Amino acid sequence: MSSKDQKNLAQVIDKIAKMDEPRRSIVQHVHTVIMAAAPELKPRIWYGMPAYALSASTPALVTLRNDDRLNLAITEKVPFRSAGGVDGLLMPAAWFFETVDADTERRITEIVRSVVD
Structure with a gap:
């Protein structure tokens, strides 16, 4: 891991550490899920949010927002890709969550893997 990657990771960890509980633990868990799902992604801060990109110099592909609700988004x-089915041509890009159970963890893994495939 390059020193820039290490610096960026430290900034993400620091950003998460400054969140209030219970969100801090939830976002830390989601960070761990993202890193396990796509270890090639590099954590960094993107517009003030924890985010994940293919390198320190490329745009973020996935972001984690801590606003009124927690949000996982693809940029x-x-x-x-169109969702199809009842969603027709709608293109899913953001998912709100309040906690992470096993089903949510699996879906986050699928979403993250879909951005690097």
């Missing part, structure tokens, strides 16, 4: 830098 406009990811090729979007």
Whole structure:
């Protein structure tokens, strides 16, 4: 891991550490899920949010927001695909959550893997 990657990771860990509980633990868990799902992604701060990119110098692909609700989002830098089915041409790009159970963890893993495939 390059020193820039280490610095960026430290900034993400620090950003998460400054969150209030219970969100801090939830976002830390999601960070761990993201890193396990796509270890090639590099954590960094993107517009003040924990985010994940292919390198320290490329745009973020996935972000974690801590606003009124927690939000996992893929950025406009990811090729979007229509959802199909009842969602037709809608393109999923953001998911709100309040906690992470096993089903949510599996879905986060699928979403993250879809941006690097």
